[in-house]
Amino acid sequence: MDYFLYLTQMCGIFMILAMGLNLINGLCGQFSLGHAGFWAVGAYTGAAFSVFTNLPLPGFIILLIACLLGFITAAIAGLIIGIPCLRLRGDYLAIATLGFGEIIRIIFMNMDSVGGPRGFTDIPKLSNLFWVYFFVVLSIIFCANLIRGGYGRAIISIREDEIAAESMGIQTFKYKTLAFCIGAGMAGLAGVLFAHTTQFISPNNFTFMWSVIILLMIILGGLGSISGAIIGAVILTLLPELLRLLGPTVSEWRMVIYSVLLILLMLAKPTGILGKKEITFSFGKKEKA
Amino acid sequence: MSEEFVFFLYDIATYLLNGITQGSIYALIALGYTMVYGIIKLINFAHGEFYMIGAFIGFYLITSGMPFVPALLIAMIGSGLVAVLIEWIVYRPIRSAGRISALITALGTSLFFQYAGQRVLGADPKAFPQAIKVKTYQIGEIYITNTQIIIFVSTILLMIFLWWLVNKTKIGKAMRATSFDMKAAQLMGINTNQIISFTFFVGAAFAGAAGVLVGLYYNTVEPMMGMIPGLKAFVAAVLGGIGIIPGAVIGGLVLGIAENLVVGLWVSTYRDAIAFAILILILLFKPAGILGENKKEKV
Numbered sequence: 342m343d344y345f346l347y348l349t350q351m352c353g354i355f356m357i358l359a360m361g362l363n364l365i366n367g368l369c370g371q372f373s374l375g376h377a378g379f380w381a382v383g384a385y386t387g388a389a390f391s392v393f394t395n396l397p398l399p400g401f402i403i404l405l406i407a408c409l410l411g412f413i414t415a416a417i418a419g420l421i422i423g424i425p426c427l428r429l430r431g432d433y434l435a436i437a438t439l440g441f442g443e444i445i446r447i448i449f450m451n452m453d454s455v456g457g458p459r460g461f462t463d464i465p466k467l468s469n470l471f472w473v474y475f476f477v478v479l480s481i482i483f484c485a486n487l488i489r490g491g492y493g494r495a496i497i498s499i500r501e502d503e504i505a506a507e508s509m510g511i512q513t514f515k516y517k518t519l520a521f522c523i524g525a526g527m528a529g530l531a532g533v534l535f536a537h538t539t540q541f542i543s544p545n546n547f548t549f550m551w552s553v554i555i556l557l558m559i560i561l562g563g564l565g566s567i568s569g570a571i572i573g574a575v576i577l578t579l580l581p582e583l584l585r586l587l588g589p590t591v592s593e594w595r596m597v598i599y600s601v602l603l604i605l606l607m608l609a610k611p612t613g614i615l616g617k618k619e620i621t622f623s624f625g626k627k628e629k630a
Numbered sequence: 631m632s633e634e635f636v637f638f639l640y641d642i643a644t645y646l647l648n649g650i651t652q653g654s655i656y657a658l659i660a661l662g663y664t665m666v667y668g669i670i671k672l673i674n675f676a677h678g679e680f681y682m683i684g685a686f687i688g689f690y691l692i693t694s695g696m697p698f699v700p701a702l703l704i705a706m707i708g709s710g711l712v713a714v715l716i717e718w719i720v721y722r723p724i725r726s727a728g729r730i731s732a733l734i735t736a737l738g739t740s741l742f743f744q745y746a747g748q749r750v751l752g753a754d755p756k757a758f759p760q761a762i763k764v765k766t767y768q769i770g771e772i773y774i775t776n777t778q779i780i781i782f783v784s785t786i787l788l789m790i791f792l793w794w795l796v797n798k799t800k801i802g803k804a805m806r807a808t809s810f811d812m813k814a815a816q817l818m819g820i821n822t823n824q825i826i827s828f829t830f831f832v833g834a835a836f837a838g839a840a841g842v843l844v845g846l847y848y849n850t851v852e853p854m855m856g857m858i859p860g861l862k863a864f865v866a867a868v869l870g871g872i873g874i875i876p877g878a879v880i881g882g883l884v885l886g887i888a889e890n891l892v893v894g895l896w897v898s899t900y901r902d903a904i905a906f907a908i909l910i911l912i913l914l915f916k917p918a919g920i921l922g923e924n925k926k927e928k929v
Contacts, residue, residue: 372730425914426910426913426914429913429917431729432673432872433913433917435673436864436868436909436913437909437910437913439861440865440906440907443906444903444906444907447899447900447903450899451897451899451900553737556734557734560730560731560734593749597742597746597749600738600741600742600745601742603734603741604735604738604739604742607735608720608723611724611727611728
């Protein structure tokens with residue numbers, strides 16, 4: 342039962358991560374492969390805050406402050422990385438962000454005050470199901486409203502055609518940086534929740550492979566769709582665990598099956614499960630993202 | 631010159647030598663990356679896995695008693711054939727679906743080989759047999775082993791072969807035409823599918839050769855060995871200018887030397903960071919790479 346609870350929380354954390362990357366990659370069209378780096382920044386900031394300051398406050402207030410700090414530091418990291426990198430396009434941006442993600446991880450690996458390669462231990466268990474899903478709901482509301490507003494329209498126009506957007510008077514660089522910062526900040530928030538759920542983080546939790554898996558989540562669900570990001574996060578978090586339940590043989594081969602399923606899905610439906618569509622609760626009204 | 635300074639120079643020379651050895655390996659892998667990217671604009675993340683497959687084929691052949699040179703050649707052909715098969719089954723159907731889908735498929739393929747390798751071949755590192763007895767030569771205070779010389783010589787031979795293949799043969803001409811403009815090449819009667827398969831074959835064969843040479847140099851092989859060298863070879867390809875064949879060689883050597891100098895003169899824990907730091911600096915100041923030309927985007 343504890344394990345089930347843990348998985349549910351992990352689903353929530355990955356939903357926030359996927360929504361953050363969806364903002365950068367799906368809506369703004371900027372291909373980032375360094376999302377795990379921002380996740381790490383948030384996780385380490387939040388954990389360092391709650392471990393080192395040790396304030397005599399109720400747990401949830403410490404968690405909320407940690408979340409705020411995690412969001413802000415990751416967003417600042419996004420700003421520092423975004424300003425030079427967002428001049429690049431396509432594949433080049435992808436590898437620059439990949440590089441930064443790895444550099445962030447290696448820096449944490451060399452920081453002895455937060456455990457270095459041994460990992461950061463004894464983080465208090467402050468996060469729980471309620472707070473994780475509180476922030477999931479907050480993120481959904483935020484993203485959905487962002488898309489409908491002027492900022493969101495500007496961000497989407499960059500995805501559709503950057504040159505056309507610029508000639509319509511949209512300051513593309515400003516909006517790209519904004520989307521990148523918010524996306525990074527959301528990853529930071531997810532990091533704080535992650536650190537306070539697992540109570541242990543190490544630089545190996547935040548390798549390039551995780552950036553890829555988060556990217557897979559949003560592509561699987563449908564790039565640019567919030568509900569797609571959520572579905573993708575749930576599927577990719579639960580799939581390896583479900584395969585584990587299907588007997589010892591399947592369990593041993595589960596990562597192989599996982600990758601084959603992924604390739605098959607891409608071959609069968611390259612735009613993802615939902616495409617750019619959204620699942621909404623107002624039936625009959627077609628939402629256009 | 632003081633004695634300390636002389637020793638410092640010897641140290642530098644040793645790091646340079648190690649850097650050139652490692653750089654040759656990166657260059658061999660980067661060639662495949664750059665050729666595939668040049669033709670179908672796909673970052674083939676599974677390329678590091680062809681290197682792993684080559685290393686394992688070499689491992690099994692040499693363990694069973696085959697001499698080094700035929701084992702190297704068979705490993706090259708073997709990993710080339712795997713690449714052709716993967717291209718045919720996976721990449722060809724996805725080619726029209728857009729670049730992000732293709733990229734994800736490549737990542738999926740890479741994951742597949744890593745995990746399948748762990749299941750089939752065993753996750754533990756295996757000791758690569760000593761196919762050639764290691765001899766160490768000494769020049770002043772600089773030590774050089776015969777494996778280093780073998781790596782360097784085979785890299786140069788392979789690169790001369792590639793240069794000849796691309797520039798002097800008919801199929802090389804077709805490769806250049808396909809990478810320049812695929813549709814036009816098709817209209818001129820070039821079977822572009824065949825050319826793409828062939829490019830995959832050559833690229834993966836070079837990566838396979840790099841795998842065997844690395845096995846010889848570091849004496850171990852394992853299923854996850856392709857990941858980090860794969861990423862770094864990609865960095866090397868971008869460094870030199872992606873899509874440009876001599877660029878991959880220069881990028882590989884620069885990366886190998888820079889890494890070894892940093893490890894020798896500063897700290898070894900920042901070894902991997904330095905590759906990415908160089909990458910980012912290059913991208914920011916010369917995004918097209920050392921040999922590339924900057925193109926202005928037109929509407």
